[in-house]
Amino acid sequence: MLKVEKRMETPTYLKVVIPIVSVLVAILFSSLILLITGENALAALNTIFAGSLINWQEVLVNGVSLMIIGIGIAIAFKMVIWNIGAAGQMMMGMIFAAGVALFLHVWIPPALLLPAMFIAAIIGGGLWALISGGAKAVWNVNEVITSLLLNYVALYILQFLVNGPWKGVKSMGFPQTDPFPEAARIPTIFPTGRLHYGLLIAIIVVIVFYFLLNKSRWGYEIRVIGEGRNVARYGGMSLAKNIFIAMFASGALAGLAGAIQVSALEGRLSPHMNTDIGYTAIIVVWLSRLHPLVIGIVSVFMGALLYAETSLPAAGIPTEIAKLMQGLILFFVIAGDFFSRYKVKMVKE
Amino acid sequence: MKKILWLGLALFLMASFSLVGCQTGDSDKFKVGVIYIGEPGDAGWTYAHDQGLKAAIKAIGEDKVELVVQQNVKEDQSSSQAMEALINQGCKAIFATSYGYMDYIVDLAAKHPDVYFFHCSGYKTADNLSTYFGKIEQARYLTGITAGLMTKSNKIGYVAAMPIPEVVRGINGFTLGVRSVNQSATVKVVWTNTWYDPQVEKDAAIGLLKDGCDVIAQHQDTAGPQIAAQDAGKYSVGYNSDMKSFAPKANLTSAIWNWEVYYEAAIKSAMDGSFASAQYFEGLDKGVVAATKLNTDIIKDTTIQSKVDAAEAKIKGGYNIFTGPIKDNTGKEVIPAGKSATDTELLSMMYFVEGVDGVIPK
Numbered sequence: 001m002l003k004v005e006k007r008m009e010t011p012t013y014l015k016v017v018i019p020i021v022s023v024l025v026a027i028l029f030s031s032l033i034l035l036i037t038g039e040n041a042l043a044a045l046n047t048i049f050a051g052s053l054i055n056w057q058e059v060l061v062n063g064v065s066l067m068i069i070g071i072g073i074a075i076a077f078k079m080v081i082w083n084i085g086a087a088g089q090m091m092m093g094m095i096f097a098a099g100v101a102l103f104l105h106v107w108i109p110p111a112l113l114l115p116a117m118f119i120a121a122i123i124g125g126g127l128w129a130l131i132s133g134g135a136k137a138v139w140n141v142n143e144v145i146t147s148l149l150l151n152y153v154a155l156y157i158l159q160f161l162v163n164g165p166w167k168g169v170k171s172m173g174f175p176q177t178d179p180f181p182e183a184a185r186i187p188t189i190f191p192t193g194r195l196h197y198g199l200l201i202a203i204i205v206v207i208v209f210y211f212l213l214n215k216s217r218w219g220y221e222i223r224v225i226g227e228g229r230n231v232a233r234y235g236g237m238s239l240a241k242n243i244f245i246a247m248f249a250s251g252a253l254a255g256l257a258g259a260i261q262v263s264a265l266e267g268r269l270s271p272h273m274n275t276d277i278g279y280t281a282i283i284v285v286w287l288s289r290l291h292p293l294v295i296g297i298v299s300v301f302m303g304a305l306l307y308a309e310t311s312l313p314a315a316g317i318p319t320e321i322a323k324l325m326q327g328l329i330l331f332f333v334i335a336g337d338f339f340s341r342y343k344v345k346m347v348k349e
Numbered sequence: 350m351k352k353i354l355w356l357g358l359a360l361f362l363m364a365s366f367s368l369v370g371c372q373t374g375d376s377d378k379f380k381v382g383v384i385y386i387g388e389p390g391d392a393g394w395t396y397a398h399d400q401g402l403k404a405a406i407k408a409i410g411e412d413k414v415e416l417v418v419q420q421n422v423k424e425d426q427s428s429s430q431a432m433e434a435l436i437n438q439g440c441k442a443i444f445a446t447s448y449g450y451m452d453y454i455v456d457l458a459a460k461h462p463d464v465y466f467f468h469c470s471g472y473k474t475a476d477n478l479s480t481y482f483g484k485i486e487q488a489r490y491l492t493g494i495t496a497g498l499m500t501k502s503n504k505i506g507y508v509a510a511m512p513i514p515e516v517v518r519g520i521n522g523f524t525l526g527v528r529s530v531n532q533s534a535t536v537k538v539v540w541t542n543t544w545y546d547p548q549v550e551k552d553a554a555i556g557l558l559k560d561g562c563d564v565i566a567q568h569q570d571t572a573g574p575q576i577a578a579q580d581a582g583k584y585s586v587g588y589n590s591d592m593k594s595f596a597p598k599a600n601l602t603s604a605i606w607n608w609e610v611y612y613e614a615a616i617k618s619a620m621d622g623s624f625a626s627a628q629y630f631e632g633l634d635k636g637v638v639a640a641t642k643l644n645t646d647i648i649k650d651t652t653i654q655s656k657v658d659a660a661e662a663k664i665k666g667g668y669n670i671f672t673g674p675i676k677d678n679t680g681k682e683v684i685p686a687g688k689s690a691t692d693t694e695l696l697s698m699m700y701f702v703e704g705v706d707g708v709i710p711k
Binding site for chain 1: 382417418419420423424425426427429430431433434435437438440448449452460461511513542
C-alpha cells in the first residue's frame with residue numbers, strides 16, 4: 001500500500017528532477033490528447049521542438065521579453081506581492097519610450113536616444129506599478145485586483161494616444177504613430193532573422209538580479225519579508241519601504257521589456273502591442289520557482305512554446321495545441337510540487 | 350516496480366526525442382503561405398481572399414500547390430513571426446492580406462530574397478515584394494446605381510469603416526453611381542472605426558435607418574448592417590462577398606472581390622520565377638471586382654439590371670468613373686471637366702464628392 005510522508009528537507013537533485021519530469025509528463029499527456037483527437041502527435045511535437053531549433057532566433061525573440069518581465073515579477077512574488085500587472089507596466093514603458101523616440105529625439109544625440117528611451121520606460125513602468133504598490137503599502141489594498149485592472153487602463157491610454165494626439169501624419173488614417181527615427185531602433189544581431197541586441201540586456205538583467213536577489217542585503221530583506229512579514233518587522237525591516245522598492249523595480253523591468261520590444265520589433269506604437277506576454281511571464285516565473293537563473297532558461301523554453309503557437313498552424317496543426325501544452329505544463333509542475341514536499345513510499349503490510 | 354516505471358518513462362522519452370529529431374516527410378508541392386487578419390468564416394474580407402486562393406490553387410492543380418494559412422494574425426510584430434513560421438515551413442510565396450502588415454513585410458522581404466511576397470492594399474514594393482489591390486469602387490458605382498433607383502426617401506445610409514483613402518474612395522464611387530441615376534439622392538456616412546464588430550456595425554445601420562435612410566451600404570466585414578436593414582424592412586447593399594444569404598429580403602446586390610483572378614497569375618509567377626515586382630490595381634475589366642446580379646426576389650423592374658449592365662459595359666470599355674467635372678461636398682471643384690483621376694490620386698483620395706452627407710475626421 002502507498003504511504004505519504006512529509007519530507008523534512010527536499011534533496012537538491014529532486015528540485016531539478018521533479019520539474020523536468022513534470023514537463024515531460026505534460027508533453028506525454030498532450031501527446032495522448034493529440035492521439036485521441038486524431039491529430040498527428042509526432043508531427044506536432046516535431047514542429048514544436050525541431051521547428052524551434054531551426055528558427056531559434058524567433059524563440060529567443062520571445063524569450064527576451066519573458067526574461068526581463070519574469071525577473072521583475074519574481075522580485076514582487078518573492079515578497080509575496082502578487083503583481084499581475086506586467087502587461088500594463090509594459091505598455092507604459094512602450095508609451096514612455098515612444099514619447100522620447102517621437103518627440104524628444106531632436107534634442108537628444110542619436111547615440112543617447114536608446115538609453116534615454118530605456119530610462120523613460122523604466123520610470124514609466126515603475127511609476128505605473130507604484131500605483132498598486134503604493135495602495136498596497138499605505139492602505140493594504142489588494143494588489144492582485146489593482147495591478148490587473150490597471151492593465152486595462154494602460155491599454156485605454158495607449159488606444160487614446162494612437163487614435164488621438166499621437167496619431168501619425170504618415171499613418172494614412174490608421175491608428176498608429178509615425179515610425180521611430182532609425183536611432184531609436186535596436187538593431188538586429190544577424191543580417192537575417194529578427195534576433196536583436198535586447199537579448200544582451202536580458203542576459204545582463206538576469207545575472208545582475210541573480211546577485212542582487214541572492215547575495216545582497218536588499219535581496220535578503222525581500223526574502224525575509226516573503227517568508228514572514230512579522231519576522232521582518234521584528235527584524236526592523238520596513239515593510240512599506242520594501243513594497244515600494246519591489247513594486248517599482250518590478251514595473252520598471254516590465255517597462256524596460258516594453259521599450260525593448262517596441263524599439264526592436266515594432267518601431268512605432270499601434271493599438272496592438274503584443275503585451276499578452278506580460279501574462280505568460282507569470283507562468284515562466286512560477287515554473288522557475290522565482291529563481292532568476294532558472295527564469296532565464298525557462299523563458300527560452302516558454303519562448304519556444306509561444307513560437308509554436310505560430311509555427312503549428314503553419315504546419316497545418318491547430319494552434320490550440322501549443323496553448324494546451326502551456327496549460328498542462330503549468331498544471332503538472334504545480335502538481336509535481338507535491339512530490340518535492342512529500343515522500344511516497346510503498347509499504348508491505 | 351519503481352525502477353521499471355522509470356525505465357519505461359526513460360525509454361519513451363528517448364524514443365519520442367529521436368522521432369522528434371527527424372523531419373516528417375515534406376511533400377514536393379509548391380507551398381503558398383497566407384496571413385489573414387481574421388478567419389475565413391467571416392463572410393467578409395478574409396472569406397473573399399480565402400475563396401480566391403482556394404479557387405486559384407484548384408485551377409493550377411491541388412497536386413502542385415499547397416496553401417498554408419495563418420489566421421487571426423494581428424497587425425503588430427507577431428505578424429513577422431507568423432510569416433517567419435510560414436517561410437520556415439517552406440513557403441516560397443507569402444500573401445499578406447491587410448494594410449497594417451506593410452512595414453513588417455518590407456523588413457522580411459529584405460531578409461528573405463528567395464521568397465516572393467505579395468501585399469494587399471499597401472504601397473511599398475521591393476525586388477521580391479509586389480502589392481495588389483482592386484478598383485472595388487467601380488463595383489460600388491454599379492451597386493450605387495441600384496441603390497439610387499431603389500431609394501424612395503432619397504436618403505441612402507453608408508456604414509463606413511476607417512477614414513482612410515480605400516474607404517473614402519469606395520464611398521465616392523458608390524455616390525457617383527447613385528447620382529448618375531438620381532440627382533436628388535444623398536449618401537449619409539457614419540464611421541464605426543471598426544473592420545469587424547457585428548454589433549457596432551449593426552447599431553450604426555440602425556441609427557441611419559432611424560434617420561430616414563431606406564438603403565444601407567457598408568464597408569466592414571460583417572453582415573450586421575444587412576441584417577439591420579432587413580429587420581427594419583428596408584434595403585441593403587453588401588460588400589466583400591455576396592451577402593444575399595444573410596438578408597435575402599433586404600440585400601439588393603453586393604460589390605464583391607474575385608481575388609482568384611489575381612491569385613492564379615501571382616502564384617504561377619512565383620512558381621516559374623517569372624515574378625516581376627509590380628503594383629497590381631485593376632477593376633471590372635479584369636474581373637477582380639464585380640457587382641452581383643440583382644436580387645430578383647426584391648427587384649421586379651428589369652430595366653434596373655439593364656441600366657447596371659450598361660454602366661458595367663461602359664466601365665469595362667475604359668470609362669473612368671472619376672471623370673470631371675467632379676465637385677467635393679463643399680462645392681469645390683476637385684476634378685475639372687475633361688480630366689480623370691489617376692491611380693495615384695485614387696490611392697490617396699481623402700475628400701468626399703458632392704452628394705455625400707458626412708465628414709472625414711482629421
